Amino acid sequence: MKYDYLNRISEIIKSADTAEIEKGRRIQPTLIYNEGWMLRLVLDWFESHDNDWIKKKESRINKDELKPVLELHKNLKKQDTSWFSEAEVESPFLVGTGREGYTHADAVFGTVKLETGTKGKVVPIRDANPKQLVIVEAKMYSNFSSGVKNCPGYNQIARNYACLSWISFKYNIPPENCFLYIFLPKSQNEKISEGSKKNKNAQKENIFNKVVIRGAVNERSKNFAFPTESDKSQYDNWQGFWEDEKNAPALEVINWETILAYINEPNLIKFYIKCIENNRPEQKTKKLKDYIEEVKKISRN
16 A cells, blocks of 8 residues: 555644544644744735735725735735745855854745755845845744844844845845735734833834844944955945835734734634644633634624
């Protein structure tokens, strides 16, 4: 009998919904019900719904909070656009003393391709017209990674934003075609906002603020020595480029709940609820149950 490994993988994945090992569970639910798979499913859904669907949806949208999701969907459906998850993107600090590696992005989409000879390094297509680059960072209650030892403000968001701006400059991608999207649960977003209001440390006042991000990247450059004058000159030119606000890529924070309200797909909402149940810190509390009930209402609106 031929061993159908793809079918067996599917069966093992399904076992995540089984309660006990002795009843057939073979993997932890969080291997499936997490931000990575939620993001892939959302991007796949966007890709599978064409511009005709978008036009019909656009004519019916009457909530301002859904408009950023509409624009995101339009961007993903632009000509020659592809998406790729678990991507590696180029950093402005790749070579020199104090260098760092390629930055991990949860997903990238735009006029991009895999760099020759690599499995995950994504680069823009130089002759694409128009060019576009979008980085997506997704969360399901996990924290954003902190900065490096000598620059604590250079966190996960700052790194992704710096990479986005650097690639925009290096590959001549119009800044208005570059976006950093951050997807996270509404309750997590609210908790971050509340923490920002209480925190007196200006560096941590608002992790989504582009001025704060730019300051963290500039601070990171102080701990970096460029190998050649040419490298230093290119970096300085980029710094001058992105200090101009009109060259700053857009940064948009969108709640998963808002995305699901736009999509209004019951099965995706079910998947999201399983993500909440398996990742939210206060599991099995009344607060959690109330929150899930709010999510269930999405498909009824």
